[in-house]
Amino acid sequence: MQFNKILLLLLVFLIGNNLFANMPPPQYHPVTKYYFGNIDSLSAYKFYIKNSETGKTYKIKQNAVFEVYPNEKDGPSNKLEVWAINKETKLQTNTISLYVKESFKPLEENTAHYAVTLSFDKNKVLTSDFSMLTPKCYSKNDKEFMPVISFNKPNNNNLFPILSFAAILLLTILYFTTKRQQRKVYV
DSSP, X not given: OHHHHHHHHHHHHHHHHHHTTTSOOOOBOOEEEEEEOOSTTOTTEEEEEEETTTOOEEEOOTXXXXXXXXXXXXSSOOEEEEEEEXXXXXXXXXXXXXXXXXXXXXXXXXXXXXXXXXXXXXXXXXXEEEXXXXXXXXXXXXXXXXXXXXXXXXXXXXXXXXXXXXXXXXHHHHHHHHHHHHOOOOO
């Protein structure tokens, strides 16, 4: 009787897991930190950044870090605006806007870390390149944690229903083979 309850519980778990498999994941709105590291290599320009939330303008220095917070209200989204001014001609370049990066995974400490590489193209237009930083790039202590059991679903969407069906089939076969062995034959 106990074995039947365990099989029924596993069957309910597998069916429930398949029902929730096609639901979209929740969207997390993390704080986004932007790191500027190549400012000194572009010495002919002064770089400035404006925070739309506070309205303050700052001069960007080498290894500067700026944060963008998610918007709590339905108003315009918070952003950082980056531009450069040529030291000789005093002309301002185009503006690059940096927004909160959306993520489908909960991030460590609810913060996304991006390195911004600024450069100029042939037409002297300011361009940017983003790369997401790994925790080892910005954390002070190295935390290496290997989980013993992981409940993450595989990325291949076709694999999970097949494995679930195979598990149900295996549990059904086990159920009937153990039932057959438990019967006592009286002659």
